[in-house]
Amino acid sequence: MFEHQRVLVNWALRRGRCAIFADTGLGKTRMELAWAEAVHRHTGGDVLILTPLAVAKQMAEEGAAIGVNVAILREPSDVRPGVNVINYDRLHKLDTDRFVGVVLDESSVIKHHNTKTLSALLPALRGAQ
Numbered sequence: 001m002f003e004h005q006r007v008l009v010n011w012a013l014r015r016g017r018c019a020i021f022a023d024t025g026l027g028k029t030r031m032e033l034a035w036a037e038a039v040h041r042h043t044g045g046d047v048l049i050l051t052p053l054a055v056a057k058q059m060a061e062e063g064a065a066i067g068v069n070v071a072i073l074r075e076p077s078d079v080r081p082g083v084n085v086i087n088y089d090r091l092h093k094l095d096t097d098r099f100v101g102v103v104l105d106e107s108s109v110i111k112h113h114n115t116k117t118l119s120a121l122l123p124a125l126r127g128a129q
Contacts (some may be wrong), residue, residue: 045100
């Protein structure tokens with residue numbers, strides 16, 4: 001990772017619940033993956049990354065490029081130890097209490113307070129870090 005990415009990931013790890021609103025081209029995906037992998041290593045628990053449609057495969061490919069194994073989920077039985085990625089529209093299929101950390105990719109999906117996606121996320125992720 002670049003220095004700015006390391007600094008932001010370390011800040012996010014110290015902070016716990018937070019958001020990294022980095023601009024286009026600054027490597028948000030790598031930062032998300034690095035945070036998720038660090039949380040998994042530290043806690044031994046599973047981490048969930050939620051993405052818009054068609055981004056899960058790209059997330060897994062980026063993970064492979066930096067040595068982070070990412071399981072793409074379609075069903076609850078697909079969950080693997082470590083970092084898992086699923087599309088927002090499949091969240092209802094999962095027991096989110098099993099994850100020790102959650103990453104919400106693409107904040108534009110949840111920025112409006114009256115969206116269906118945000119309405120589903122808030123109760124489902126109430127206890128998440």
